[in-house]
Amino acid sequence: MxxxxxxxxxxxxxIGVVRAAELEVTAAMQARIDEWKAKxxxxxxxxxxxxxxxxxxxxxxxxxxxxxxxxxxKRREPxxxxxxxxxxxxxxAEKAKETEGAVSEAFVCAAAGEKVAFLxxxxxxxxxxxxxxxTPFSTGKAWQGKPEFDESTQTYAVQIAxxxxxxxxxxxxxxLGLSLSHLAK
Numbered sequence: 001m002x003x004x005x006x007x008x009x010x011x012x013x014x015i016g017v018v019r020a021a022e023l024e025v026t027a028a029m030q031a032r033i034d035e036w037k038a039k040x041x042x043x044x045x046x047x048x049x050x051x052x053x054x055x056x057x058x059x060x061x062x063x064x065x066x067x068x069x070x071x072x073x074k075r076r077e078p079x080x081x082x083x084x085x086x087x088x089x090x091x092x093a094e095k096a097k098e099t100e101g102a103v104s105e106a107f108v109c110a111a112a113g114e115k116v117a118f119l120x121x122x123x124x125x126x127x128x129x130x131x132x133x134x135t136p137f138s139t140g141k142a143w144q145g146k147p148e149f150d151e152s153t154q155t156y157a158v159q160i161a162x163x164x165x166x167x168x169x170x171x172x173x174x175x176l177g178l179s180l181s182h183l184a185k
Contacts, residue, residue, distance in 0.1 A: 023147040023156065029183040036102075036178055037142040037160055043095055044164045044174040049108055052088035052117055053164050053172035056110035061126060065114075070125035080121050088117035104153045105177030108164065109133055116172065123152045127173070136163040137170045147180055156180040 025033070043049065062079070073080055083089060088108055096103040096119055107118035113128025127133035135143035145159040157177040163170035 023180070025147055025158065026184075029180075032183050033144060033158060033160060033178060036176065037144070037162060040160055040162045040174055040176050041142070043092070043106075043176075044162050046088075046091055048087040048091045049117070049164060049174065050166055050171070052086060053108060053110050054166060056114070056116045057171060061110075061112050061114035065125050067124060067126070071123070073121075075121045083115050083118050084120075086117055089119070092117060092119055099182075102179055102182040103176050104155045104157050104179045105150060105159070105175070107175050109173045109175070111137070111171055113137075113173075120152065127175070132159055132161045132175055133173050136161045136173045139163075140165070140170050150177055153177055158183070 065079075084093075092106040092108070096106050105119060105122075107122050108116040109127050110116050113126040113130075113133045115122065115125055128137075132143055132145060135141065140163050143161040147156065147158045149155075150157045150159075155177070157179055159175055159177050161173050161175040164172035164174055
């Protein structure tokens, strides 16, 4: 094997080991994730978020929006920008900025799993039928995903989700992506 090929193979192996290590959640990282679940619940209780979900629940999902159409819609089209330019999205952006990169993604879903607000366009429009939505919405308890590479943010992250409550009843869900590199610090 040539020196160049063995160098490339070695580099690929090192990258694979680093990525595998990035995907492990240590006890210290889990403690930080648990702290983030409490912070996420506080974000979900903010007036702007609750009111935005209540409004969206009266409207329901965009009738003609399919997952295929969502994926084909460009990030700066008006239908996408409406989810980034509302009060709830502004609050998410402000709070995410304060985390100095710890939060890589944040989005709010209404009762049918459709989007209400987000920092950046998500991979899917509706999350109903997925544990990140169904668990907090049906149980009123936080959910935590497995560490993975997030396509929409291009980062290694773990997602957490908490219910958005009104009168102690879930009306929507807030999902945060937590950067694994920040959790590891």
